[in-house]
Amino acid sequence: MEFLKWLEHSGIGQWIKTDPFGFPLVLCAHSIGLAGVVGIVYMLSFRVLGYSKGIPIAVFERIFYIGWAAFILNAISGVLLFIGEATHLISNWTFWLKMFAIAAGGVSLWALWNALMGGPERTTPQGVVTPRGKAFAVLCLVFWTGAIVSGRYIAFTLAEAKEKELMVSTGASPKAPATAISGAGQ
């Protein structure tokens, strides 16, 4: 906890928290990266599930370069967002749900790619779409969508936690339950 406090009060943490450009700039990067990563995962999954079969699956090996660039952008902006709210996020269940969804989404994508392009005899431009491959494509859709949804809810659970904290510290009597709308602006 001391380390997390130190992170939040570091120069970077304060830049994210207080600079008028800090938080919006990092969020901009995070949403562009999101569109890149999840957009590519969605397109591959739809292709594997039978949509637009004229697209050779092997081309995704090169499209993944963009996917990796977008993922790195989001890893960096994600770490910065964490630093700005480290003490709150460490105990935020939607944050950990998002981390789980990303990990599970990554494993699913890796498993999908192995199912498509695994053995040397399978490496044709069209790949080999097996029922197993389709199952992994569905898992990719579920987990990466889950990452978006849980990520969006972090804004709400975070706002709620801070509101509660404020009420405790000011000794205010608990009024109506914190409305979910309070996180909408983040």
Next chain:
Amino acid sequence: MTEVQVLHWIQHSSLGELMRRDGWLFPACQALHFIGMSLLFGAIGLADLRILGFFKSIPIPAVLKLIPIAIAGFALNLTTGAAFFASNPYQYWPSPMFKLKMAVIVWAGLNALYFTLAEHRRLSAVGADFEPDFQSRVLAGTSIVFWLVVILAGRLLPTFEGSTSFLDF
């Protein structure tokens, strides 16, 4: 009707009332808005990059088959976007970032409409080794830049909430 009357009517429409009544509806729509964004940007981005000359092993007609996914994403975001607006029209209407976002969406839409009318049918029938001409590439390049700006402007909406100029936030 005056501007204020229209905004008042939108705010008190059943959609606006619904969005304000159920606390869970707003975040749910926001999550859907991000899913729609990924569908739209994933599909249109890949099609644009192919037309620009990347990933040449994809036949042009195959990549154009992704466009219905982009339209589905756009429809989802138009619906959820209208719901956000109805929940609090006075918050969005004066914002310079909201105006920018709407203007760029209209531009991107006109760009897409022109592509659909002038190029889509022709490009859907071309062979595997066909490469698009300069006009198609300009439209594709414009499209990808416009949609990136739309994402950025959307993400900056809360930053400009309550301001009426780009210089004040």
